[in-house]
Amino acid sequence: xxxxxxxxxxxxxxxxxxxxxxxxxxxxxxxxxxxxxxxxxxxxxxxxxxxxxxxxxxxxxxxxxxxxxxxxxxxxxxxxxxxxxxxxxxxxxxxxxxxxxxxxxxxxxxxxxxxxxxxxxxxxxxxxxxxxxxxxxxxxxxxxxxxxxxxxxxxxxxxxxxxxxxxxxxxxxxxxxxxxxxxxxxxxxxxxxxxxxxxxxxxxxxxxxxxxxxxxxxxxxxxxxxxxxxxxxxxxxxxxxxxxxxxxxxxxxxxxxxxxxxxxxxxxxxxxxxxxxxxxxxxxxxxxxxxxxxxxxxxxxxxxxxxxxxxxxxxxxxxxxxxxxxxxxxxxxxxxxxxxxxxxxxxxxxxxxxxxxxxxxxxxxxxxxxxxxxxxxxxxxxxxxxxxxxxxxxxxxxxxxxxxxxxxxxxxxxxxxxxxxxxxxxxxxxxxxxxxxxxxxxxxxxxxxxxxxxxxxxxxxxxxxxxxxxxxxxxxxxxxxxxxxxxxxxxxxxxxxxxxxxxxxxxxxxxxxxxxxxxxxxxxxxxxxxxxxxxxxxxxxxxxxxxxxxxxxxxxxxxxxxxxxxxxxxxxxxxxxxxxxxxxxxxxxxxxxxxxxxxxxxxxxxxxxxxxx
Amino acid sequence: xxxxxxxxxxxxxxxxxxxxxxxxxxxxxxxxxxxxxxxxxxxxxxxxxxxxxxxxxxxxxxxxxxxxxxxxxxxxxxxxxxxxxxxxxxxxxxxxxxxxxxxxxxxxxxxxxxxxxxxxxxxxxxxxxxxxxxxxxxxxxxxxxxxxxxxxxxxxxxxxxxxxxxxxxxxxxxxxxxxxxxxxxxxxxxxxxxxxxxxxxxxxx
Numbered sequence: 001x002x003x004x005x006x007x008x009x010x011x012x013x014x015x016x017x018x019x020x021x022x023x024x025x026x027x028x029x030x031x032x033x034x035x036x037x038x039x040x041x042x043x044x045x046x047x048x049x050x051x052x053x054x055x056x057x058x059x060x061x062x063x064x065x066x067x068x069x070x071x072x073x074x075x076x077x078x079x080x081x082x083x084x085x086x087x088x089x090x091x092x093x094x095x096x097x098x099x100x101x102x103x104x105x106x107x108x109x110x111x112x113x114x115x116x117x118x119x120x121x122x123x124x125x126x127x128x129x130x131x132x133x134x135x136x137x138x139x140x141x142x143x144x145x146x147x148x149x150x151x152x153x154x155x156x157x158x159x160x161x162x163x164x165x166x167x168x169x170x171x172x173x174x175x176x177x178x179x180x181x182x183x184x185x186x187x188x189x190x191x192x193x194x195x196x197x198x199x200x201x202x203x204x205x206x207x208x209x210x211x212x213x214x215x216x217x218x219x220x221x222x223x224x225x226x227x228x229x230x231x232x233x234x235x236x237x238x239x240x241x242x243x244x245x246x247x248x249x250x251x252x253x254x255x256x257x258x259x260x261x262x263x264x265x266x267x268x269x270x271x272x273x274x275x276x277x278x279x280x281x282x283x284x285x286x287x288x289x290x291x292x293x294x295x296x297x298x299x300x301x302x303x304x305x306x307x308x309x310x311x312x313x314x315x316x317x318x319x320x321x322x323x324x325x326x327x328x329x330x331x332x333x334x335x336x337x338x339x340x341x342x343x344x345x346x347x348x349x350x351x352x353x354x355x356x357x358x359x360x361x362x363x364x365x366x367x368x369x370x371x372x373x374x375x376x377x378x379x380x381x382x383x384x385x386x387x388x389x390x391x392x393x394x395x396x397x398x399x400x401x402x403x404x405x406x407x408x409x410x411x412x413x414x415x416x417x418x419x420x421x422x423x424x425x426x427x428x429x430x431x432x433x434x435x436x437x438x439x440x441x442x443x444x445x446x447x448x449x450x451x452x453x454x455x456x457x458x459x460x461x462x463x464x465x466x467x468x469x470x471x472x473x474x475x476x477x478x479x480x481x482x483x484x485x486x487x488x489x490x491x492x493x494x495x496x497x498x499x500x501x502x503x504x505x506x507x508x509x510x511x512x513x514x515x516x517x518x519x520x521x522x523x524x525x526x527x528x529x530x531x532x533x534x535x536x537x538x539x540x541x542x543x544x545x546x547x548x549x550x551x552x553x554x555x556x557x558x559x560x561x562x563x564x565x566x567x568x569x570x571x572x573x574x575x576x577x578x579x580x581x582x583x584x585x586x587x588x589x590x591x592x593x594x595x596x597x598x599x600x601x602x603x604x605x606x607x608x609x610x611x612x613x
Numbered sequence: 614x615x616x617x618x619x620x621x622x623x624x625x626x627x628x629x630x631x632x633x634x635x636x637x638x639x640x641x642x643x644x645x646x647x648x649x650x651x652x653x654x655x656x657x658x659x660x661x662x663x664x665x666x667x668x669x670x671x672x673x674x675x676x677x678x679x680x681x682x683x684x685x686x687x688x689x690x691x692x693x694x695x696x697x698x699x700x701x702x703x704x705x706x707x708x709x710x711x712x713x714x715x716x717x718x719x720x721x722x723x724x725x726x727x728x729x730x731x732x733x734x735x736x737x738x739x740x741x742x743x744x745x746x747x748x749x750x751x752x753x754x755x756x757x758x759x760x761x762x763x764x765x766x767x768x769x770x771x772x773x774x775x776x777x778x779x780x781x782x783x784x785x786x787x788x789x790x791x792x793x794x795x796x797x798x799x800x801x802x803x804x805x806x807x808x809x810x811x812x813x814x815x816x817x818x
Contacts, residue, residue: 068704068707068708071703100731102731103730105709105730106732109707134731136731200703201699202701202702203702203703205699205703205706206702209706210706240719243720243723243735244720245720245722346735347723347724347726348723350723350735350737359737360724449701449736449740450735450736450737451708451734451737453708453733453735454726456733
């Protein structure tokens with residue numbers, strides 16, 4: 001056994017601060033308190049993991065994904081570990097480690113690893129108020145002495161202690177490290193932490209963690225005192241209720257209803273009506289038409305304000321329909337995220353998702369899919385095995401309607417009677433379950449073990465929620481808006497070349513023959529390839545105008561729900577899972593959509609509904 | 614092992630041979646009843662009945678829990694070791710679940726929710742089954758070292774110790790080369806198992 005010591009880091013002006021910490025310790029809140037609301041979200045090179053950056057008085061601040069150990073076990077953790085390593089060699093780069101003052105033990109795993117790696121570090125004991133409420137007092141000065149680094153207590157959500165912490169950044173030091181390691185690990189640890197050796201054998205990593213925790217416990221024992229907890233246990237009780245075998249279900253129901261009201265009713269209804277009809281229909285479109293009227297060429301006029309015009313279709317779609325829905329959904333999602341409910345949702349969903357070869361964690365992409373399937377496909381990366389990511393991607397593409405679609409579908413069933421709505425839900429659910437069960441058994445590979453940390457339930461901080469939403473909306477628009485314009489351009493070109501009507505006619509045998517829909521509906525399916533909700537809107541218009549019978553309405557809705565996801569989704573699937581997988585998923589979803597539609601037609605006719613209006 | 618038929622009293626081996634000889638198709642796929650070869654009286658075979666095992670589990674008096682999965686809701690234990698795939702172990706230890714950690718099982722359904730200090734983890738059953746808990750004797754020893762002493766052990770004597778008198782001596786005893794440490798641990802486990810079994814026996818008057 002040999003102890004390892006580290007040299008203290010040299011001093012140079014701070015240029016970059018990397019925020020590191022266990023998940024749910026208030027890192028984002030501290031990031032917001034340090035940088036204000038201006039932040040940019042980007043993907044770490046070569047991955048889809050979000051990294052948030054901002055500046056504080058000319059110093060770059062980087063917010064890493066949550067991290068339990070510098071020996072990573074997920075893609076998120078790998079990115080965070082890489083960011084820490086990047087900071088190691090650079091002069092002026094310091095790590096600001098954020099710890100939950102209540103759970104110092106686990107934070108000290110990271111501190112010891114940062115010390116071993118030789119990174120100048122400052123430690124923030126965040127959520128000092130929560131620690132106080134649960135009777136835990138940490139002697140920050142004593143801890144600073146033991147670790148040899150600046151330590152400050154903070155309450156990031158209220159900005160307490162943040163200024164002092166920022167001043168201490170210049171005094172960052174490499175954490176002192178007296179840890180004696182078992183001899184079978186000691187020689188390798190530096191290579192593991194520096195990432196110079198590929199995969200770390202799990203049992204050895206576990207043994208290393210055990211040694212680190214022993215060391216951490218010794219430090220914790222010297223700096224913390226515990227008293228009887230005071231304060232309200234309401235959040236704790238709510239946290240328990242949310243995973244209760246019986247009480248968890250009403251909570252889940254309430255959350256889903258609230259989500260539906262916020263996104264489906266307020267976002268997709270009220271806000272879209274306001275923006276599309278009033279703002280775009282009332283001001284922007286007429287104004288654009290008037291302005292385009294001065295253009296000498298009809299071609300250019302059509303390109304801008306025609307039925308497939310960049311302004312009248314592309315922009316109005318991207319800004320007036322998608323933006324409000326995405327913004328309300330991301331706000332609701334950020335609220336859920338910060339409240340600590342999402343991992344509890346995973347607990348409730350675990351049993352059900354195991355049928356589909358997934359575990360409870362897969363519920364998060366599925367819920368996000370109710371906002372936007374494309375976005376949700378990106379988040380399937382939180383699932384550890386390839387099989388799980390593939391299954392979740394397939395189920396998202398097949399049957400999870402995005403918020404825009406869901407809004408239209410629900411509006412459409414306001415026209416149709418209730419049993420029709422049940423048929424729609426029944427057929428979509430049946431197809432999902434059958435495909436899920438089959439795919440879980442046919443695809444090779446394993447399901448990962450279900451291990452999820454349940455953070456305490458908290459009241460989300462408004463600024464944190466808004467900042468997160470703003471950063472996500474910005475990122476979404478930067479990706480989606482060009483796609484809308486490109487898609488509109490394609491449609492415009494096809495319309496001009498006369499391809500649009502030809503393709504629509506070619507699809508007629510399928511649409512009228514198999515599904516029994518009027519011929520005009522095939523155009524909707526073609527457009528549906530651009531965006532599913534676009535097709536739904538077209539069909540909604542037809543249903544409202546009395547062009548569709550109840551049977552035809554339900555058949556159309558089932559087909560559209562199961563239909564190939566929007567172009568953006570196909571691109572993302574191809575990027576994440578490879579072009580071959582994207583093609584394979586398309587090859588499964590296409591026939592299933594039409595099969596589902598045909599079955600629905602038979603079912604509806606069997607129930608005694610008429611075939612035509 | 615033989616059973617006696619409750620109807621005619623014949624002693625027979627419940628192997629299902631009689632059924633197979635009669636050509637019953639269920640005998641091949643395994644059925645939960647056994648038929649007496651003489652009188653044909655059917656006796657339920659609990660070993661093969663899922664429902665019977667479930668009922669038995671409901672009424673079984675619980676011995677000390679050996680894994681997290683055996684702990685009742687609200688029960689406490691101390692982690693002895695983790696078993697399972699390496700990556701899973703690395704993940705659990707990074708969350709603070711290591712040997713020596715005191716854990717409280719908050720609930721068993723829909724997932725196992727376990728509290729360790731300020732950390733709360735949700736696990737599925739097969740993960741919980743891999744978290745082995747310290748035996749009851751070791752725990753009793755930790756609580757009151759003077760209460761429990763082990764019988765004299767020649768190996769311990771050879772090392773200058775007469776018996777494991779208290780929990781504080783255990784780390785000292787473990788400061789031996791790995792091979793001997795393993796041997797010692799195995800013997801401690803065997804002793805513990807004997808003691809465990811003794812606590813389950815009905816007390817002699």
